[in-house]
Each structure stands twice: as C-alpha cells, then as structure tokens.
Amino acid sequence: MSTTTSTPLLDVRGVTMRFGGLTAVSNVDLTVGQGEIIGLIGPNGAGKTTFFNCLTGLYVPTEGTVTYRGNVLPPKPHLVTQAGIARTFQNIRLFANMTVLENVLVGRHSRTREGLFSALVRGPGYRRAEADSRAKAMELLEFVGLAAKAEHLARNLPYGEQRKLEIARALASEPGLLLLDEPTAGMNPQETRAAEELVFAIRDRGIAILVIEHDMKFIFNLCDRTAVLVQGQKIVEGDRETVQNDERVITAYLGTPLEQPTETTE
Amino acid sequence: MTVNLIRRREDLATALRALEGTVPAPLARLLTLLGSVLTIASCFLSWTWTDRFPGDLTVAGYPGGLQVLTLTAGLLLLLQTLSAYQLRGLGWLAPAGQTRALRLLALGALAVTWYTLGAISGELGGLANLEPGGFVAGIAVLPALYGTLALPGDRREATPAQARPLWQELLVIAAIAAAGLYVFTYGIETEYGELFVGFLLVIGFSAGAYAQAGLLARASALFARRRPWASAAAFLAAAAFPLTQSSEQYANLGVNILIFATVALGLNIVVGLTGLLDLGYVAFLGVGAYTAALISGSVFSPFRGAHVPFLLAALIGAAVSVVFGVLIGAPTLRLRGDYLAIVTIGFGEIFHIAVNNLDGKSGPKITNGPDGIAQIPDVSIFGFNLGSAHQLGSITIGRFANYFFLMLIVTLVVVTVFSRAGNSRIGRAWIALREDETAAEAMGINGFRTKLVAFALGASLAGLAGTVSAHVTYNVVPTPYVFAGSTAPNSAFLLAAVVLGGMGTVSGPLLGASLLYLIPEKLTFLQHYQLLAFGVALIVLMRFRPEGIVANRRRQAEFHQSDIPAQAAGSEDSVSLSQAGA
Ligand SMILES: Nc1ncnc2c1ncn2[C@@H]1O[C@H](COP(=O)(O)OP(=O)(O)OP(=O)(O)O)[C@@H](O)[C@H]1O
Numbered sequence: 001m002s003t004t005t006s007t008p009l010l011d012v013r014g015v016t017m018r019f020g021g022l023t024a025v026s027n028v029d030l031t032v033g034q035g036e037i038i039g040l041i042g043p044n045g046a047g048k049t050t051f052f053n054c055l056t057g058l059y060v061p062t063e064g065t066v067t068y069r070g071n072v073l074p075p076k077p078h079l080v081t082q083a084g085i086a087r088t089f090q091n092i093r094l095f096a097n098m099t100v101l102e103n104v105l106v107g108r109h110s111r112t113r114e115g116l117f118s119a120l121v122r123g124p125g126y127r128r129a130e131a132d133s134r135a136k137a138m139e140l141l142e143f144v145g146l147a148a149k150a151e152h153l154a155r156n157l158p159y160g161e162q163r164k165l166e167i168a169r170a171l172a173s174e175p176g177l178l179l180l181d182e183p184t185a186g187m188n189p190q191e192t193r194a195a196e197e198l199v200f201a202i203r204d205r206g207i208a209i210l211v212i213e214h215d216m217k218f219i220f221n222l223c224d225r226t227a228v229l230v231q232g233q234k235i236v237e238g239d240r241e242t243v244q245n246d247e248r249v250i251t252a253y254l255g256t257p258l259e260q261p262t263e264t265t266e
Numbered sequence: 267m268t269v270n271l272i273r274r275r276e277d278l279a280t281a282l283r284a285l286e287g288t289v290p291a292p293l294a295r296l297l298t299l300l301g302s303v304l305t306i307a308s309c310f311l312s313w314t315w316t317d318r319f320p321g322d323l324t325v326a327g328y329p330g331g332l333q334v335l336t337l338t339a340g341l342l343l344l345l346q347t348l349s350a351y352q353l354r355g356l357g358w359l360a361p362a363g364q365t366r367a368l369r370l371l372a373l374g375a376l377a378v379t380w381y382t383l384g385a386i387s388g389e390l391g392g393l394a395n396l397e398p399g400g401f402v403a404g405i406a407v408l409p410a411l412y413g414t415l416a417l418p419g420d421r422r423e424a425t426p427a428q429a430r431p432l433w434q435e436l437l438v439i440a441a442i443a444a445a446g447l448y449v450f451t452y453g454i455e456t457e458y459g460e461l462f463v464g465f466l467l468v469i470g471f472s473a474g475a476y477a478q479a480g481l482l483a484r485a486s487a488l489f490a491r492r493r494p495w496a497s498a499a500a501f502l503a504a505a506a507f508p509l510t511q512s513s514e515q516y517a518n519l520g521v522n523i524l525i526f527a528t529v530a531l532g533l534n535i536v537v538g539l540t541g542l543l544d545l546g547y548v549a550f551l552g553v554g555a556y557t558a559a560l561i562s563g564s565v566f567s568p569f570r571g572a573h574v575p576f577l578l579a580a581l582i583g584a585a586v587s588v589v590f591g592v593l594i595g596a597p598t599l600r601l602r603g604d605y606l607a608i609v610t611i612g613f614g615e616i617f618h619i620a621v622n623n624l625d626g627k628s629g630p631k632i633t634n635g636p637d638g639i640a641q642i643p644d645v646s647i648f649g650f651n652l653g654s655a656h657q658l659g660s661i662t663i664g665r666f667a668n669y670f671f672l673m674l675i676v677t678l679v680v681v682t683v684f685s686r687a688g689n690s691r692i693g694r695a696w697i698a699l700r701e702d703e704t705a706a707e708a709m710g711i712n713g714f715r716t717k718l719v720a721f722a723l724g725a726s727l728a729g730l731a732g733t734v735s736a737h738v739t740y741n742v743v744p745t746p747y748v749f750a751g752s753t754a755p756n757s758a759f760l761l762a763a764v765v766l767g768g769m770g771t772v773s774g775p776l777l778g779a780s781l782l783y784l785i786p787e788k789l790t791f792l793q794h795y796q797l798l799a800f801g802v803a804l805i806v807l808m809r810f811r812p813e814g815i816v817a818n819r820r821r822q823a824e825f826h827q828s829d830i831p832a833q834a835a836g837s838e839d840s841v842s843l844s845q846a847g848a
C-alpha cells in the first residue's frame with residue numbers, strides 16, 4: 001500500500017506506561033502512514049488497550065510522545081479527538097439510553113461549534129448546522145447499515161450492531177486515524193467477514209486504521225503491517241511472513257515467557 | 267437491582283391474575299357493571315349521621331365532599347365498563363386493552379370509598395357512625411373489583427391512532443387542557459386534608475388506568491404531533507387558572523407552586539440531563555432572592571438607596587447565581603464521582619449559615635440574620651404595579667394573580683430553555699456525559715466545561731425564580747434555604763420533585779413539584795409525620811415506578827428493558843405544560 005517515507009500520520013516515540021511497579025507498555029515506537037491499516041496483536045494483558053489509552057489521552061504516558069500530523073498531542077481525550085484521532089472501545093461504551101442517531105450526533109461534537117446561546121436562540125445558522133449534522137450522521141448510519149434503526153435506543157441493538165454503531169460514532173468526528181479495539185470480539189464468522197469489508201471501506205474513505213485483534217485471519221487479511229506486543233514490549237513489526245515466522249511470536253503465543261519480564265523495581 | 271425490581275413487578279402481576287377466569291367473562295363484566303352502578307347509587311345515600319365529618323355526607327339525594335370523589339371514580343369505572351361492552355362511541359377509551367384499566371379503576375373506586383369510610387369511623391370513633399349508605403358503598407365496590415379481576419387479561423396490541431383533521435385534534439387538545447386545568451384547580455382548592463387524599467387516590471388510580479389503556483400514550487403522541495398548538499393550549503389553560511379564583515388564597519398557592527416547579531426544572535438540567543448530583547441547589551434560589559431583596563429598595567436593605575427596576579434585578583439575580591455556580595463548580599466539576607454532592611451540600615449549609623450571621627453582630631450587617639429583609643416593594647413593570655388589583659372586565663385580578671402571570675412567563679422561559687438546550691448539541695453532550703463520561707470525552711466533549719455550563723445554567727434559572735419569590739413574599743428569611751425541611755422548597759424536596767416526577771423530562775418535575783408543594787400544604791394533619799410519610803411515599807414510588815411519574819423514554823427503557831423503539835425525538839417533552847396545569 002502507500003509508503004510511510006514522508007512524515008507519517010501518527011508517530012509514537014518511546015511510549016512507556018507504568019502502573020506502580022507494573023510496566024504495562026514499555027518504550028514502544030510505532031508509525032502509521034496515510035491510508036494504512038496497521039494491526040496490533042499480542043496475548044491477553046500484553047498492554048494493547050493500555051497503548052491505545054496512551055494514544056487517546058485517557059492515560060498520560062509515563063514517558064514518550066505521540067505526534068499526529070506533526071503536532072505533539074496533549075494527553076486530553078477531547079483534544080485528541082479534536083486533532084483527528086477517533087477510537088472504539090474493547091468493552092462497548094455506547095450511550096445506552098440515547099438513540100442510535102443521537103449517539104452518532106454526539107460523535108460530531110468536535111466538528112460542530114454551536115454553544116448554549118445559539119441553541120437557545122435557534123437562529124438560521126444553528127438550524128443549518130443541526131440539519132447538516134443530522135444529514136452527516138444519517139449518511140454514516142447508512143454507511144454501516146444502521147439507518148433503519150436510527151430511532152432505536154442503542155441499548156436495544158444486538159451486539160454486532162452495537163459494534164457497528166460505535167464505529168459510526170467514531171467516524172462522525174471525521175478522523176484521519178481510527179483506532180479499533182477488538183472490533184470483531186464476540187462476532188460469528190459472517191459478521192467478521194462483514195467487519196473486514198467495513199474496515200476496507202473506511203480505509204477507502206482516506207482514513208488510516210490501527211486495529212487490535214486476536215483473530216489472526218482478520219489481521220492478516222487486512223493489515224499492511226502488524227506489530228506484536230508482548231508484555232508491554234513491541235517485539236516484531238512487519239508483514240504477514242515476518243510476523244508469522246518469528247520465533248518470539250510463536251513462543252509468546254504458546255505461553256512460555258521469552259525472558260524475565262522487564263519490571264522496574266519499586 | 268433493576269432486574270430484581272422487574273421480577274417483583276411480575277410477581278405482583280401474577281398475584282393479581284390469580285382470580286382471572288374464576289367466572290365466565292360475561293358474568294365478570296356484568297358484576298363490574300352492577301358494582302359500578304351500585305357504587306354510583308350509593309353516593310346519593312347518606313353515609314354518616316353527623317356533619318361533624320367535613321363535607322357533610324349526611325344528606326340523602328345529594329352527594330357531598332368525598333362522596334363526589336367516589337361518584338367520580340364510579341362514573342369513570344362505569345364509562346370504561348360500557349366501553350368494554352363495546353358501546354358505540356366509547357371504543358376510544360381503550361386503544362391498548364381494557365382489563366388492566368378496568369382493574370385499576372375498580373381499585374381506585376375501592377380505595378377512595380374505603381378510605382372515606384375509614385376516615386369517618388376513625389374520626390368519629392367507630393363503624394357505628396356509618397349510615398347504611400356507607401355500607402352499601404363499601405360493599406358495592408367489591409363485586410366491581412372482583413369482576414375486573416376475573417376478566418381475561420389483555421392480549422391485543424395497541425391499535426395505532428388514525429390521523430384526524432386538524433380541527434378535531436385541536437378540539438381534543440383543548441379538552442385535555444381544560445380537563446387538566448379543572449383537575450389542578452380542584453386539587454388546589456380542596457379545603458380539608460381528607461378530600462385531598464381522596465383526590466390523590468382518584469387521580470392516581472385513574473391516571474394509572476388511562477396509562478394502561480393506552481390513552482396517555484395517545485395523548486402524548488398527539489401533543490408531540492401538534493406541538494405548538496399543544497403548548498399554546500397548555501399555556502392558556504395555566505393562564506386561566508387565576509381567573510377561576512375568586513379569592514387570593516389559592517392564587518398564592520399557585521404562585522408558590524410555579525416558583526418551586528421552575529426551580530425543580532432548573533435542577534433537572536443538572537441532575538436529570540447531566541447526571542450531576544446537586545444537594546445544595548436551593549441555595550441558588552436563595553442567592554437570587556437575597557440579591558433581589560438587597561437591590562429592590564427595601565428599607566431593611568443596606569443598599570436601600572438602590573431601587574433597581576425588576577427586569578434588571580431579575581437579570582442581576584440570575585447573574586449572581588451564575589457567579590456562585592461557577593465558583594462552586596469550577597474546582598469540583600473537574601473531579602469525577604461524589605465530590606460534587608459533598609461540596610454542594612456544604613455550599614447549601616454555608617449559604618444558610620452565612621445569611622443567618624450577616625446581621626451586624628456576628629458579621630457585617632447585610633441580611634439582618636434570622637429577621638431577614640422585609641418590606642420588599644412590589645414589582646412594577648412599565649408602570650404596571652403587580653401589587654395592586656386590576657380589573658379585567660368583570661374579573662378582578664388580584665396581587666397574587668398578577669404574580670402568577672409573571673411567574674407563568676418565567677416558567678415559559680425556563681421550559682423553553684430546558685427543552686431547547688436539552689435537545690441540542692450541548693444537551694446531547696450533557697446526556698452523553700451522564701451516560702458514560704469516558705466515552706463522551708473520547709467523542710471530543712470537554713467534560714469539565716460542558717458540566718460547568720449545565721451547572722451555571724441551572725444556577726441561573728434558580729436565581730431567576732428567586733428574584734420573583736422575594737417580591738411575592740415581601741420578605742426573604744434564611745429558613746427555606748436548607749437541605750431538608752418539612753415544607754418546600756428545600757434541596758431535598760427539590761431533588762425529590764425531579765426524581766419523583768421523572769428525570770430528564772419537562773412535565774415530570776412540574777408535576778412532581780406541584781405534588782410535593784401541595785401535599786405538606788394540604789395534609790396538615792400529618793404534621794410531624796410528614797417527613798416519614800414522605801419517605802414512605804418515595805420508597806413506594808421507587809419500588810413500583812423507579813423512572814418517576816412521567817417517564818422519559820430513555821429512563822423507561824432503562825428500568826423496564828422494553829424493546830419498543832423510541833418515538834421520534836423530543837416526544838417526551840411534549841406533554842409539557844398541559845401537566846404543568848394538571
Ligand atoms: N488502570 C490500570 N491500573 C493498573 N493496571 C492496569 C491498568 N490498566 C491496565 N492495567 C494492566 O496493564 C496490563 C495490560 O492491560 P491491557 O488491558 O492493556 O491488555 P490488552 O493487551 O488489551 O489485553 P486484552 O487482549 O485482554 O484486551 C494488564 O496487566 C493490566 O492489568
């Protein structure tokens with residue numbers, strides 16, 4: 001796919017996250033270029049979700065910087081979203097008691113400006129912005145195939161559709177990079193296939209994707225490059241062959257630790 | 267816990283169903299019919315021998331007091347039964363099934379009748395004080411109830427409403443608004459506690475019955491479809507209230523209810539929409555009231571030279587409340603969890619103590635301590651003095667009626683602010699923060715700033731209401747502005763009005779506030795047990811209807827996990843003012 005020679009979209013340098021004595025993420029570098037789909041795999045507890053949280057400002061990394069389009073990101077979730085990185089959550093976090101459409105409209109928060117005052121006055125500018133938001137939200141629901149359920153409560157959607165809605169909500173913030181945390185967890189093979197199609201369709205909209213998955217087939221079908229995280233450290237990164245043939249990846253997945261975990265002493 | 271509650275509800279439903287089918291349906295229906303007719307007839311008999319029981323139930327041939335309520339319950343039951351007989355023209359009474367509605371109506375008739383008989387025997391000393399008519403009534407309701415319980419349960423789906431021409435729908439809206447006004451006026455005018463209890467019983471059970479019959483859903487769908495018309499009708503009905511009053515006594519009650527209700531609606535932004543627990547909210551009402559008192563030309567104010575026109579004073583009152591809101595909110599809203607509840611409860615107490623002590627002895631002389639600031643002049647807007655009575659044709663509009671109109675305009679402003687803000691980009695952000703703060707921030711919402719806006723807006727609305735309340739009562743004293751007390755407004759009552767009424771809705775807090783204001787006002791015989799009774803009522807309500815009296819479609823789904831798709835956005839706001847007047 002596209003090359004990462006020029007300035008990458010996302011440039012992560014030396015990110016480390018410690019929780020007390022536990023180093024969940026240790027000195028990880030990663031770049032994502034324009035239009036790329038990058039996979040992030042690793043055994044349970046490897047620190048993948050923690051890494052995402054460091055990127056999106058949910059956690060303030062102990063060390064390291066995250067640069068997006070050449071700007072160092074401040075560790076504040078809403079500013080990260082504002083800058084152009086959107087995410088989904090491993091354990092779905094929808095606004096359960098809002099409708100499907102409202103969920104997506106909330107996703108547009110960072111791309112709209114109307115404050116309390118204009119909401120009270122409801123001038124033409126406000127109405128135009130609101131109508132525009134609704135149109136864009138409906139278009140996204142159309143895109144993920146949930147348009148017919150726009151007025152349903154998010155909590156009443158079946159599991160697979162909740163995942164789709166989370167993606168639509170994330171896309172509503174018009175991101176340049178989308179982080180997906182286990183988008184196919186709990187899905188059957190057909191749904192997983194559909195999710196693959198969806199990820200490609202998102203990439204075709206010019207959005208780069210960084211995806212965490214346990215389903216290897218899914219990862220290798222989709223990703224231009226895959227990074228492997230084991231005990232907080234990135235041990236390999238590369239294409240399918242590189243990753244699949246790597247000794248350390250095999251041992252990691254078989255469950256025997258490669259070496260003593262590098263934990264800082266307290 | 268929610269699951270547990272749901273299971274309990276089902277247990278209750280099964281218990282009620284035990285009698286189902288014990289007699290054939292036609293017989294059951296006949297029993298209901300006979301029971302209701304007999305109940306109605308009994309209201310024309312004498313129930314007791316002495317007029318010492320309020321309302322005079324001794325006259326045969328002319329129902330009085332609580333008999334009228336039994337009569338009403340009996341008539342509603344009869345009407346519904348006739349509709350169950352598929353009498354022409356009554357089919358509209360049950361779009362979603364008859365049986366549950368019939369059961370609730372029969373239960374209501376039983377409740378009000380037995381309550382009356384119990385009150386008579388209790389107050390006069392024994393059953394011996396009942397005349398035969400009383401026994402007839404007490405027994406007549408039994409076959410009616412048995413009949414409804416034996417009827418087969420509802421099976422059919424709610425039939426969808428047909429679209430009707432505009433004029434017909436407007437007629438229905440007008441009728442609903444008029445009925446709401448009538449019910450509200452009746453409730454406010456009840457002269458003794460027993461009558462008010464009877465009133466609550468009849469209203470409660472019939473409202474439940476019509477909800478079960480699907481009529482309320484129809485009405486709110488209609489109101490949503492004809493939103494502007496419905497709002498206008500509701501506003502007109504509310505505005506007609508003081509015109510129905512010949513004395514000032516109940517108009518005064520009406521003003522106080524409106525003040526309390528608008529403050530509850532302001533709190534609903536903070537608690538219901540944004541999910542921030544504010545336990546000291548009444549202090550913002552106090553800030554507004556004291557600000558207005560200080561700058562409106564009272565001779566007891568240290569700034570007695572300043573007599574700011576009311577409209578400006580109202581703005582200043584709201585602005586000062588906002589300042590206090592931001593001062594409290596800014597340090598606490600950054601934190602997650604229960605810090606806000608603790609800080610607000612502290613602020614409420616500090617406010618109360620501070621105004622008690624700024625009396626020239628323990629501190630600078632500003633508020634005169636417990637004596638308060640008295641002799642606040644009446645409001646005068648563009649030369650129109652609200653303090654004096656005015657003549658509108660043959661109707662006299664007294665002082666409280668004037669203030670009622672002023673408060674009605676304030677209510678309109680608050681309702682508009684609530685529904686416009688709630689249904690906008692910022693309102694969605696509030697709800698998102700309430701639902702899941704982490705996800706909301708990941709969607710680009712600045713949690714702190716957004717919550718601060720909600721907090722400040724809530725404070726400003728309370729402050730605005732406070733400026734009016736200072737003028738209505740002529741004086742402001744520290745006593746109402748406490749965390750908990752036995753009369754409205756206090757922070758606990760405000761919170762209860764929101765939770766009881768229905769969080770996140772417009773009509774819920776208005777309704778809840780009306781009830782919470784009227785109950786302590788009317789049921790003076792409860793006296794010291796008021797808070798206890800109030801607690802029991804809260805527990806009962808939370809047990810059977812945790813989403814509050816008026817359910818927000820969101821909360822409804824939360825507690826009852828129905829799979830019904832939500833109605834078109836905004837429909838929960840639609841009942842709005844009609845119930846403000848109801
Ligand atoms: N807030 C926290 N405080 C302390 N420890 C944490 C915290 N968040 C994560 N951890 C720890 O960091 C390690 C990495 O967890 P993380 O959730 O990132 O793993 P993961 O790779 O996403 O695993 P999975 O595949 O199961 O989702 C775990 O040992 C976890 O217990």
Ligand SMILES: [Mg+2]
Binds near residue numbers: 090
């Ligand atoms: Mg994870």
